[in-house]
Amino acid sequence: MIPRMMRLRRRDLVCQQAVELVTDYLEGTLRRSARRRFEAHLAGCPHCTEYLAQVRATIELAGRITPDDLTPQMRDEFIDLYRRWRSEGD
Numbered sequence: 001m002i003p004r005m006m007r008l009r010r011r012d013l014v015c016q017q018a019v020e021l022v023t024d025y026l027e028g029t030l031r032r033s034a035r036r037r038f039e040a041h042l043a044g045c046p047h048c049t050e051y052l053a054q055v056r057a058t059i060e061l062a063g064r065i066t067p068d069d070l071t072p073q074m075r076d077e078f079i080d081l082y083r084r085w086r087s088e089g090d
């Protein structure tokens with residue numbers, strides 16, 4: 001679910017897509033082409049790299065992957081954080 005207040009620019013949409021792929025990536029269910037694009041995005045995006053690290057750490061703490069419970073909250077937190085990074089940068 002995407003918050004209504006989000007007004008993402010084109011560049012941000014790529015991050016949005018990457019964020020949505022994180023769980024599939026960690027579960028190993030991404031197709032090879034999607035996985036490659038995801039990793040390529042991570043290589044140039046510290047924000048999504050940080051998000052992936054956060055999700056990974058949470059999964060390690062929980063001992064299992066619970067995308068339905070975990071992802072929406074993590075995603076919202078990430079998006080909030082990311083917006084703050086952006087506004088600080090500008």
Ligand SMILES: [Zn+2]
Binds near residue numbers: 048049
């Ligand atoms: Zn990104």
